[in-house]
């Protein structure tokens with residue numbers, strides 16, 4: 001069966017009920033059928049069937065999709081939107097290579113993007129400042145096990161402190177932490193770009209790096225919900241016993257710690273103020289573990305927490321906020337309005353992309369609110385006398 005046939009067949013499962021539409025962030029922004037899941041599925045099908053040909057405006061409508069998977073989560077007919085989107089993006093990428101105007105447009109938008117330039121500048125600054133580098137092994141007295149840490153492509157550069165905090169907590173729970181030196185991006189970025197061959201290559205490299213170590217380790221832990229979601233889907237994306245092993249052993253640190261803290265009693269110092277929780281789309285729609293964040297943070301005594309409405313994506317969506325900053329900012333504004341209402345000085349987010357997006361938006365609005373990863377908050381509140 002050709003890729004086109006597969007897309008067409010999967011898209012035919014959509015019964016056009018429209019139940020997904022109110023949950024789609026781009027529909028909330030544009031209020032048009034084309035910018036809804038039902039509209040996109042019809043457009044992907046028409047492209048696959050050869051009833052439509054790719055143009056710049058059509059490419060942009062399809063590319064506006066944030067990949068939040070809210071539609072898939074809500075669909076009563078269980079339409080596999082992510083598979084339709086992955087295969088269609090692959091076809092679009094191939095078409096783009098043969099259509100210079102679209103290709104130029106993308107290259108231009110990336111090169112001219114201010115956020116992307118500032119991201120590159122930030123990475124340069126971090127490297128110059130010599131952030132603490134990661135040791136590869138942390139022996140624990142009376143260890144109850146060992147876990148492997150997935151740092152991915154941005155981990156050591158942007159999240160060094162978060163990684164160190166995660167290791168501190170895993171050690172406190174009795175786990176040695178091993179960081180395989182040779183590891184790759186989880187593949188989510190190439191997946192979004194429609195470069196499925198590139199994604200499979202990265203997945204293969206990670207499988208080769210991690211699975212042989214699983215004979216002495218219980219789990220593969222990621223600190224970024226987006227990577228955790230991709231790792232969990234390795235077996236859905238690639239058939240084989242190794243990809244199955246990789247997927248079955250992959251956990252987001254939130255879920256892993258939540259279970260670990262049920263077995264190991266650790267005390268945390270109380271917080272003075274109420275905290276706000278952001279639930280990422282990966283945690284809610286891909287991992288389907290949104291309650292884990294609340295349960296984990298409930299270990300910190302204090303006045304409690306409030307969870308921001310997680311129905312609609314914040315607009316970060318990996319590199320999306322760099323590609324379509326106006327849509328991303330519009331979606332973030334709704335969240336910031338909620339944050340202002342709850343008058344808290346602490347926002348907890350377990351997704352790197354979302355955290356950067358919030359930090360940028362809060363700064364722009366002059367709001368002095370700290371955005372922190374849950375493991376950093378837990379590590380900060382960890383009582384010294386353990």
Ligand code: SF4
Nearest residue numbers: 014015017018020075
């Ligand atoms: S909810 Fe499912 S079946 Fe209904 S329109 Fe959306 S994708 Fe199609």
Ligand code: SF4
Nearest residue numbers: 024065066068069071
């Ligand atoms: S994945 Fe998200 S943005 Fe894309 S069509 Fe579905 S709900 Fe809309």
